[in-house]
Amino acid sequence: MTQNLLKIENVKKAYRNHNLIGKEISKFSALNGLNLNVGKGQIYGFLGPNGAGKTTTIKCIIGILEADSGDIIIDGKNIKGNGLYFKNKIGFLPEQVGLYGRLTAKESLQFYGGFYNLSDDLIEKRGKALLAKLGLEKDSNRRVSEYSLGMKKRLALCIALLNEPEILVMDEPTSGLDPRGVKALRIVLKDLNKKGLTIILSSHVLTEVQEICSHVGIINNGKLIREESIDGIRKEIEKKSIRLLLKVKEFPEKISNELAKKKRIKSIKQKNNGKHEEITLELKEENIPWITDFLVSKGIQIFSIEPQKNSLEEIFLKETGGD
């Protein structure tokens, strides 16, 4: 069993608005008793719809916000009162990367590295290695204001990794990145994870979570709805039916009715795209050969078959009450 590195217990957090004399005029509860467990060495994907409390949770973990109640325990120690100690162990990559535009990448690393107990030489050495790893070595003497968003994200990741943290917390790490950037980031993260880094990331891009993460937590309305390993979710997906999209020349109503009566078919939908008839069938994966045989035997000309697997997205939508 994986050792617990981060444990969030019944954390509550509300945002308050005060009037000029400091009296509370409104309150919005972002976290309503959140519980969460992240094991050592995991890549933990943190999912939830907008306003679910993902960023608030991340801000509470890294100490930008203080929970109203509950405990955040890292490596068996409560972060309350030990904020600075834990900040030395955590690296953080925010969603909106804000860096000082007048500094070069090297200067940025020197500046942020100055907050850790690291010598200038060590910062330079580590910085150089990180810049090389993230493909910024050539641009290390350019001003950050000249960087693209992707480059800024990579530099921010270098900054987050400079202190060799035990946990890397990332808020929507791929937002604003092009597909090449996403792929590069995925490779870097997997590589870092292999070396023992625990990663916690929040994301809207479910395919990305599915590909990178070893564990997933879904939150909604400030509460954890489900926490599962990605393998567990895969198994669940496999158990469920899949959808099969068929493009055929013609699809007579008679055959449609016949299929609808078959037990192996859970649902059937038909649409004309102007060129073909598009048939969407819901059935178990093991029944794909049977359906193709059946249609061919009925003289249906099939142009394409596209199995559409159930994904994390469906589980996410189901858990969070979406359509």
Place this chain on the structure above:
Amino acid sequence: MGLKDKYIQKSKDSWNKKKTWHPLIISLVLVISLAIIHKAYWVSNTETNPDEIWGNKQITKNGNNWTIDFEEEVGDSITFKGILRTAPKFEVYRNDTFVPGKYSEGEALVYSEDLYGKTMLNVSGIRILVNDDLSKQFYVSEIITIKATLVSNVSTFDNNGEIITLVREGWVAEAEDINLSSSKDNYFFTAELLIFFTGLYLSLKRVTNLREQTGLVWHLAKFELRQGIKSPRMIVLGVIFTLFIIGMGWLLGDLQNGDPESAFFVQNANGALQQLCFFVFFVVSLAAIGVSVDSFHKERQANTLNILLAKPINRETIVIGKAVGLSLVVGIPALVAQILGLMFMINAGDFPSFSGIIAFIVCGQIMIFTLVCFQLCFAIAARSGTDVVMYGLGMWLLFAVVWNLLIYAISFALGIDVTADDFENDPKFQSIASHMGMLNPGYVYQFAVGLLTHRTLAIDLEGIPGWLILLALVLWPITCLRTATKLFKREVRG
């Protein structure tokens, strides 16, 4: 649990929360206790209301026989403590200052040649004749103790053709019976400072990671300095305020040589220095606002703050580091401008006191730090960039431009006729103006320089004792910095 128990529990919790600052809180309580003892010492050992004794004298005019009697007995000695209302150098009797044989109602004595070389002091309203020339020994506004004895003498004078015999009682003292109150105050002040610094030291020792956090303050301050000093805004402001301060320094130096009857005449170099303080404040405060106007707000918008907050640095340290850095951004060019302004002033006029020059520079830097911290409070609390600019400009307008109008308005509301000629010399108006001045960092700067041009802290500037000015000088930056850190720390609670 009853309300009382709840209150006690709340107080206990609040006290326990401040464990780090217990030594400082205890030392402050001790300092306040000592200050009360200090006050009680003077009240029990000296007469601290000399004007009451002077006011209680009886002047009886019985035909040609006049008497001036005090409630005290002749031969009684009292140690008075009070402020020298006028400069002793203007109070020494010389053969050209009076006509012998004339009666002076204000001084309650008849002028005679015996008075030559003696000094008639006005100590918080009471007149005391000192058998010596005190010019250059004591100065106006200094707080002194003076042991005086009530004596009686008989003199005659001509009152519009009538010869009046005056049996007069009056207070006399010897020069050696006069001391600056600081001769005793210093013991109390030293003890109070020692207690305070011991408390502060013990508290700071309890602060976790103090050394690391101090290093981080400097790390952040250096960064702010490097970023700020090269900014186009600071370059423009720096050039403008340097030229302005140089120009005003030269003008104030030149005005010392002008016509004494002129409204713009400057009496001496120390007076000029105090006026230069205002002009320094006038432009430097604008620069301080200019550099710190968007510090936190801009960072929040640019999202640079989130990465910073995730680093192992306290929120207090971030505010202190930024405050120190931004103060240096303004302070370094201001220091150059101050020195150049002084050079031009000294070149055109006289040399002010050395302590005054030091105060002009050091207190100027404290004033800049105060204004930066003040502005940081707005930058942290404001919701939009426009708010920050408006609050900053409002603050500058209030402190540097319309403050005098505010003083006039309040004085008028308190019954002072501000349309009368010479109302600015009305002691009541001066008292209001100087007390209100404690609420304006620019005035505190001027007062502090005025105070430190003197040789002692035992002085009273228009109703404000020296210790209060120093206290204001220390409290202003601390309060502004504390407010800024508190506002920034409050954000952690969302």
